[in-house]
Amino acid sequence: MAFLRNTWYVGAWACEITRELTPRTLLGEPVLFYRKENGEATAIGNRCPHRFAPLHLGKLVGDVVECGYHGLKFDCTGSCVENPHGDHKIPSAARVKAYPLVEQHGLVWIWMGKPELANPADIPDYSHLVDPRLKTIGDLMLQQAHYELVVDNLMDLTHVNYLHAPYQKNDDFLAAKHEVVQQGRMLDSLRSIPSTTAPPSFVPFLDDPAAPVDYWLNIRWHAPGACQLEVGVVPVGRPRAEGIRRQGTHIVTPETDTTTHYFYASSRNYLLDDPKADLETRNWQQVGFHEQDKPMLEAVQKMMGTTDLDSLKPVLLASDVAAVRVRRMMKELIKAETEPQAQPIFVLNK
Numbered sequence: 001m002a003f004l005r006n007t008w009y010v011g012a013w014a015c016e017i018t019r020e021l022t023p024r025t026l027l028g029e030p031v032l033f034y035r036k037e038n039g040e041a042t043a044i045g046n047r048c049p050h051r052f053a054p055l056h057l058g059k060l061v062g063d064v065v066e067c068g069y070h071g072l073k074f075d076c077t078g079s080c081v082e083n084p085h086g087d088h089k090i091p092s093a094a095r096v097k098a099y100p101l102v103e104q105h106g107l108v109w110i111w112m113g114k115p116e117l118a119n120p121a122d123i124p125d126y127s128h129l130v131d132p133r134l135k136t137i138g139d140l141m142l143q144q145a146h147y148e149l150v151v152d153n154l155m156d157l158t159h160v161n162y163l164h165a166p167y168q169k170n171d172d173f174l175a176a177k178h179e180v181v182q183q184g185r186m187l188d189s190l191r192s193i194p195s196t197t198a199p200p201s202f203v204p205f206l207d208d209p210a211a212p213v214d215y216w217l218n219i220r221w222h223a224p225g226a227c228q229l230e231v232g233v234v235p236v237g238r239p240r241a242e243g244i245r246r247q248g249t250h251i252v253t254p255e256t257d258t259t260t261h262y263f264y265a266s267s268r269n270y271l272l273d274d275p276k277a278d279l280e281t282r283n284w285q286q287v288g289f290h291e292q293d294k295p296m297l298e299a300v301q302k303m304m305g306t307t308d309l310d311s312l313k314p315v316l317l318a319s320d321v322a323a324v325r326v327r328r329m330m331k332e333l334i335k336a337e338t339e340p341q342a343q344p345i346f347v348l349n350k
């Protein structure tokens with residue numbers, strides 16, 4: 001299945017990239033991350049063009065990677081800069097890819113398409129990850145499922161009432177006012193539930209857990225897989241700015257056709273220095289993402305036996321509206337990229 005290529009993906013959390021050679025497969029391509037001596041993150045292809053040794057099995061010498069098999073050296077532009085054999089001439093095919101990279105707000109964004117089209121201004125804003133008014137806890141995981149299944153899971157939040165019931169169940173949730181708004185390559189799915197009971201995950205942090213609250217869940221998807229989920233509660237009738245809320249980072253990058261990197265974090269605006277609240281966040285991330293979403297998505301992928309959802313003619317429910325719109329937008333974007341004469345029917349915001 002084709003992936004959208006001329007777009008920014010998250011390749012890693014910034015803290016993962018060090019002076020160690022760090023391999024990661026993205027969109028089926030072997031990529032090698034490392035940091036240069038000046039601290040800049042960099043990414044080149046991880047497959048030596050000589051006998052295809054993974055370059056991460058070699059070593060970093062200054063800013064140059066030495067292949068661990070026969071010693072060709074590659075710099076951060078992907079060029080071979082040293083051939084220790086024979087007349088030391090460097091064959092013109094001795095090069096690996098170099099990927100445009102931007103480190104921003106604790107994330108390393110990588111461009112998997114034509115380098116000349118990479119524009120850092122197109123990277124979605126994740127500044128909440130480094131906002132000192134919020135406390136962020138996050139991690140990453142690998143899901144054995146096609147990335148669109150992971151995005152579906154985020155864009156149809158009705159699953160929280162079932163799969164995550166102990167943490168998130170809210171009796172008024174399924175009847176919530178739901179709006180889906182598209183802006184260029186973004187889609188917002190907005191839910192508000194006035195005067196309801198607080199979902200269990202907020203209860204320990206409320207002065208009066210029995211008092212009704214206004215509850216909202218807004219998720220913004222930015223093609224191809226960057227989502228932000230804001231969830232909050234506030235005493236009934238009060239402005240949302242007075243509420244307690246969590247800004248969720250949920251970023252999905254295909255590893256292969258059937259496996260997906262999932263970068264997640266939660267940034268809360270309450271109890272910033274409270275280790276108990278940190279632990280509570282880690283616990284629900286472990287339970288919610290690792291023990292509930294992951295096994296379900298992996299079981300779905302296995303049960304489907306294909307990555308082509310449409311071929312199975314799934315039953316459509318009203319709650320699928322945002323997920324279906326996202327899939328349609330992705331189809332159009334991929335088509336516009338692979339068949340340049342085709343243009344997405346929606347208006348791009350650039």
Ligand code: FES
Pocket residue numbers: 048049050051052053067068069070071072
């Ligand atoms: S495989 Fe890399 S130098 Fe031979």
Ligand SMILES: [Fe+2]
Pocket residue numbers: 153159160163164288293
């Ligand atoms: Fe979930």
